[in-house]
Amino acid sequence: MKEKSRKRTNAAVLILACALIAGGCCAQAAAGDNTKGVAQQASVKNQELKIKRLEEKTTEQANQSEKKKSASASSKFTEAQTKESNWNLLLVNPWNKLPEDFSVDLAKLPGGHAIDRRAYADLQAMMDAARAEGLSPIICSSYRTEEKQRTLYQNLVDKYLARGYSKKQAKQEAGRWVAAPGTSEHQSGLALDIVSSKYQSLDEKQARTPEQKWLMVHCHEYGFILRYPKEKKDITGINYEPWHYRYVGKKAAKEILRQGVCLEEYLRDRSL
Missing domain, CATH: 3.30.1380.10 (Muramoyl-pentapeptide Carboxypeptidase; domain 2)
Known part of the structure; x- marks a missing residue:
């Protein structure tokens, strides 16, 4: 019985010693290769940033999808x-x-x-x-008529362009007051x-x-x-x-x- 107890104790001591040695080696490696650790941290941060951006993009796409679904009703x-x-x-x-x-x-x-x-x-x-x-x-x-609608729409687009709006902005703003032809x-x-x-x-x-x-x-x-x-x-x-x-x-x-x-x-x- 005592022999078994002694063996268990020795095994526990051996495991503890291995853990301490491993810990020491890790600490030494970290201290000896600080540059590598910093690079790894930067890599992790980059990955986290990419994930965050992906989540934001996914959320934005979902919002746009819901808005279009409501605006266009059902196909x-x-x-x-x-x-x-x-x-x-x-x-x-x-x-x-x-x-x-x-x-x-x-x-x-x-x-x-x-x-x-x-x-x-x-x-x-x-x-x-x-x-x-x-x-x-x-x-x-x-x-x-479509011709009449096109004329009204283009006239308003031209007014926004004259105010310094870009072509895209001018069309967007005009479209909120005079619908584009066909719409x-x-x-x-x-x-x-x-x-x-x-x-x-x-x-x-x-x-x-x-x-x-x-x-x-x-x-x-x-x-x-x-x-x-x-x-x-x-x-x-x-x-x-x-x-x-x-x-x-x-x-x-x-x-x-x-x-x-x-x-x-x-x-x-x-x-x-």
Whole structure:
């Protein structure tokens, strides 16, 4: 028994001694090769920096993906929009261009304006109701050809270029006010710019006019929505326009108002 105990003790001492020797060797190696240690630390830091940058890039890509998903709604629903039954829910924005073969049957309006014939009756009813309240809304813009849209867009781009913006910046800024050709709702025949006859400037003061206050409350009753709300510009891709109304049909308009969403969000939720 004592012999076994002595052997165990010797083994423990031997292990401890080996550990001390190894530790001493490591300490000596570290002291004798300090340059190598510094290089290793630098390498580790470089690796950590690369990992951090990769994580940041991944996070940014995920955020951009989610933003585009919300802005362009769902690709499945976008395909369904081309069907006749969904004509009123056609999504047109910076991420969803009009089909190349798109065409629309227009109904003429006073002042040389026009709208999709299927929305004509509801538009007339809305304008008549507003006038019956003693208001004087007027349409200042409606359907546009691609040529007209291109001219408006390029004119604004040129203005930003004249202010010293780069070509890329000029296009980005212009696109937040006048959509690039092919991405404008005005080309769909479903959008209108409506202003007060007493204040016709296209700025945020337009929202204070009696005409806009009435339209914002009642337009859904006639199938229209305020297309570009102030709090939704990061989703729609367009700045706040308290004069731009879009026809979506009475059912969709009421739901969009009830939910407090924009068209992109409404279509996205329908596709889930």
